[in-house]
Amino acid sequence: MEIIAEKKKAILESTLKLIKENGFHGTPMSLVAKKAGVAAGTIYHYFDSKDTLIMELFEYTQFRLQQAMLKNLREDMDFKEGFFLRWTSRYHFFIQNPDVLFFIEQFVNSPYFPRCPQERNERIQNEIKQFIGIGKEQGVFRDLDQNLMSIMVHSSIITAAKIQIDGKLVLGENEISQLAQMMWDSIRKQ
Amino acid sequence: MEIIAEKKKAILESTLKLIKENGFHGTPMSLVAKKAGVAAGTIYHYFDSKDTLIMELFEYTQFRLQQAMLKNLREDMDFKEGFFLRWTSRYHFFIQNPDVLFFIEQFVNSPYFPRCPQERNERIQNEIKQFIGIGKEQGVFRDLDQNLMSIMVHSSIITAAKIQIDGKLVLGENEISQLAQMMWDSIRKQ
DNA sequence: CACCACCGAATGAACGTTCATAACAAAGAA
């Protein structure tokens, strides 16, 4: 991803926050412009339309998520540790960036999502998918499609993060590690 | 839920389908009216506004989901069977009603959802939650918040159904029961 | 008659997008 012009970034960040609060509906371009501190027309200097703004925003959030992931990885940990680290660091990213979580969830359930090129969608998924693939080869994990297992793990993270952010439940360190343990137990060979 | 007037039902069903295809954005009231075979004004005979139409549609789908659940339950099955039945019958409901699945997913991730009264949201969750509660008392399940466990189970069902409907993976009977098994293993005491 | 479900053209506000214009910088030309 190229270095993003300051105003372009401001537009993306504003859109992110507004969509979290008001949904796709409720965020007119005029509001985006206002919040970003630019004129309405400026948005169209950087983006062809509202649709492409939203599509690019999705890529932007995927990029940020991936960045956050890679930071925490070490090579020298055992397999189970690796799994726990992946689970918890993704979880914490979403906790720290609730607007990203909400935007992604709205996006993937909207008609925008099917219009994205497949490979883009799955890039983020890949790191976990490969990891699970290795575990499968080593006979640690179930003999089940790795796409399936990785998506189940992914969805458990999303779900836990949403509950925490909504404030429906307060998850302490103990609960977090129990959840990671749950998912570990679900995919490992029994 | 009262017996629903025929036209009202037609309006609800049309909205459901249109929202699945076009999202909240893309479904103007005029289209809803056309698809339902009623005049635009008629919608306002049954619903105060587009917002309340969507809110009521959510309740309507929850109702249908609950109906489908209750149909399959028997008292005389053992605990694990009961879990599997719950998991798979919910799964199959979503597979058979993809528009409901997509609508619910869009709805719960939109700003509409937080505006629903809590008890309404959780009514559906309750049956599974109570079931898990019993399992916990009997020492079959983990010692972890039952809300948390039930939501994790719920999200696994949603996720599996979405993958299947998207056609990303084809899940046969074998995969389905493996998934249910996965979730069973995740919440049971190890 | 009164009441009701229903119709659909009309209304007015909201919104995405355009465009004429300006500010500014970098790069020659004199």
Place this chain on the structure above:
DNA sequence: TTCTTTGTTATGAACGTTCATTCGGTGGTG
């Protein structure tokens, strides 16, 4: 240096369209 040109970035009022909602009217029923 100073002037001119060219390109990029930014502006915000104006436009045309879309859309939720309204309302006067129609036909059927009790």
